[in-house]
Amino acid sequence: MSTAKFNQFLNQLSEYPLRVIDSKFSYDRYAPLVISDKNIDLSNFDIYSSLEWEKYINLFLEDKNAKIAFGGYLEKRNIYDRSKYFKCLAENKRRNIHLGIDFWCKEGTKVLAVLDGEIHSFKNNNHYGDYGPTIILKHKIKEEVFYTLYGHLSLLSIENLKVGDFILKGSVIGYLGNSLINGDYAPHLHFQIIKDLENNYGDYPGVSSEENIEFYSRNCPNPNLLLKLPI
Ligand SMILES: [Zn+2]
Numbered sequence: 001m002s003t004a005k006f007n008q009f010l011n012q013l014s015e016y017p018l019r020v021i022d023s024k025f026s027y028d029r030y031a032p033l034v035i036s037d038k039n040i041d042l043s044n045f046d047i048y049s050s051l052e053w054e055k056y057i058n059l060f061l062e063d064k065n066a067k068i069a070f071g072g073y074l075e076k077r078n079i080y081d082r083s084k085y086f087k088c089l090a091e092n093k094r095r096n097i098h099l100g101i102d103f104w105c106k107e108g109t110k111v112l113a114v115l116d117g118e119i120h121s122f123k124n125n126n127h128y129g130d131y132g133p134t135i136i137l138k139h140k141i142k143e144e145v146f147y148t149l150y151g152h153l154s155l156l157s158i159e160n161l162k163v164g165d166f167i168l169k170g171s172v173i174g175y176l177g178n179s180l181i182n183g184d185y186a187p188h189l190h191f192q193i194i195k196d197l198e199n200n201y202g203d204y205p206g207v208s209s210e211e212n213i214e215f216y217s218r219n220c221p222n223p224n225l226l227l228k229l230p231i
Contacts, residue, residue: 001144003218006195009144010225013115017228019170020150020191021068021103022110027230031066033057033104036075048082050179053186057104069104070229073222080207083129095207099220100149100192101227107178107187111157113167114148114191114226115139122158123202125151125183131190132182133158134202135173147197149204150174151190152182193226195219 001009017027035042041060045052060069075098117137125131131151135158138147150173157174167173176187194204196219208216224231 003221006144007221007225009142010146010193010221013141013226014228018114018226019112020114020227021105021112021189023112023170025067025105029065029067030229031061031064031069032071032231033060033069034075035072035077035079035098035102037078042078047079050184050186054179057186061104067105070101071231072098072102073100073224074098074213074217077207080129083127093209093211095205095209097208097210097213097216099206099208099216100151100190101223101229102188102190104186104188105176107176108154109176109187109189110172111150111153111174111176111189112170113137113173114169115141116169117148117167119161119163119165119167120147120197121163121200121202122161124155124158124181125203128184130183131203131206132177133174135161136194136197136200136202136204137167137173147194147204149190149192149194149206151192151206152185152188153177155181191223191227193221193223195221 080096117139120136120138122135124133133153134151136149153174154177
């Protein structure tokens, strides 16, 4: 299926927004947040500190009278420069383009399965700056197979899981972890759609270099085709 057709297929899976964060928060409590150098607020604090981030997010939410800050698909970010996990010497190989949508909200917030699926894999990706506990669901709808990834969860979220378990759309699959476990970030969910998982297990790149962005932007469609957030 071509990229355009697949994106259309995803978009048409539901006429209503599909939820990945506790559905008690309606979309009018969501506020879009930019994490590129276009956001001048980011020059006012140490963006390498998860604690400073947490303070910034809390103030941002208060200011917007919101509960969840979200955004980031194909956003170019400087924050990844802090970890060697994302680094590469050549400028165009530096991984800094974000492939999912992030949802910044409180530790312990419920994370929901976006669609019916089965547990493909799960893992604690515990590099500095990585996802921490991560779950990947496999979806098969009208003969199309694709995956959704939920990163930066709590440790509890990946206990007692079994590969192959069926998960119902909208059911709780985990909870947001804190900076001690989630790769050292302010609490947030990283949500990403993946067409070809390329033999990965419990993990898949969530950030691309400019050099590889053509492939990754095709392989990881905009999650908003499913979520239908007001952007
Ligand atoms: Zn992310």
